[in-house]
Amino acid sequence: MNLDNYHDLIGRYLADEISAEERVVLRKWVEAQPSNQAFFEEARQLWQITAAYEDEPFSEGRQAAWAKLQSRIDSGSPGGRIVPMQGRRNWLRYAAAVLALIAGTWLVVSEWGQPAAYAEFATGPGERSAHLLPDGSVITLNENSRLQYPERFQERAIILEGEAYFDVARDERRPFVIQAKGATTTVLGTSFNIRAYPEEETVTVAVASGRVVVAGEQTAGAPVTLTAGESAIYELPTQRLGRSEVSNPLAWKSRSLAFEQVKMETVAQVLGRYYGVSVRLADESLASCRFVGAFEDPTLEEVLDAIAFTMGVTVEQDKDSITLSGLGCE
């Protein structure tokens, strides 16, 4: 194959038309030489930047267009204009053409059937929702999150913004791929959590069962493979991807918190995430103290009381921030 053939193949890859066998061929070719990799990456980046394509907006003419549409509907005539006598014949011809056109379009619409659109689910503040995808996977969305996937779902590919828990139906032949803020997570069938809120600088993937592969952008280095109980964090500013311990990643879903000898700085982070508040430790010495406690569907106050009691700290709470102060544990 010459390079042009590879453009065709890469085009198929980008357009989601590639077969499993061709995908292998393409991957082998890309991995064979750095120059091939560069060739491929250029095409991929090109595909990405073409998302920026847009035309000047039409919104300015919308009012006028609506007025025109209304008058056309009212007059019941295509064009909505007064038809001059000598134009009658043309008008009839035009009307006939429009009718033929309507019939034509109708055929096309019904022939195509389901448009290749993206389905979208979104949650607002305080909302959670579970969704069954066409392949049988179940996705639970945390609040302020959005999920998009192609209706046809031939390729199991989805886009996540925010946080979601995935219970992916097993299908060895069709990997399930999640794009979230530059982090790509690939699985065959398993359950795991992804947190990728736009306002945060990290993407966190935590696995509950099975095996998951997480990759960042090209510059992020090698993909990370995670198994049950493991987590990885992708830092967007540095594009660094690595394994990391994440405490209570599934708390939002299980509505429970469990701390087994967990450092207070981590506890503060977890509470901040779970309750959407800012939890600050006033004293440096408190950060490395370890806390033990387990809670089922707790209120913030319950957890803070327990911490205050066992750690001997003082809790100050104002509107959206909480300060814990104390002498530390030594």
Added chain:
Amino acid sequence: MPYTNEEQVLEALQAGDRPALRHIFDAHYEMVCQAIMRLVQDRSTSEDLAQEVFIRFWEKRAQIQIKTSLSAYLRRMAINEGLMYLRRQKRWGTDELEAGREAGAEVSGEDVLLQDELGQRVRLAIQQLPPRCRAVFQLSRYEELTYKEIADQLGISVKTVEHQMGKALRVLKERLRAYLHFFF
């Protein structure tokens, strides 16, 4: 109009409610125009064809069955409208080579990478593709049609769609090279 969901709007529309049409028109006019514009590349033609889309949408309101979303449905209507116009213009059969050469505005860029500038450059580069090549690329990239659907719509073979896509990638890579980073 305080509609809480799409079904309500549709129900009202199907009952012949003009405000429901207004609601839909306001929400989707821009998208319909943009989808047509990508294909026909002419603003006033796009506006005219958008009128046809909404007229037909209104006239056919009783038969409309939305399986995905109103937006996807209207988008599909818009694409059909644009394609039909192009077919009437017989733009596909024309010489592949001519259009690609017109407009000397080369996309080169030591320029600062501004988001809207990138948008302009991308548009310019795509506009300069030969007509058929451009239509193939746009239908795949923006309207997410399959190769088979594109082939059927344009009356060409799937293989040709594939080659046109490869060609679009090759040409666009050249024209937009300045915006591809990290690799040479």
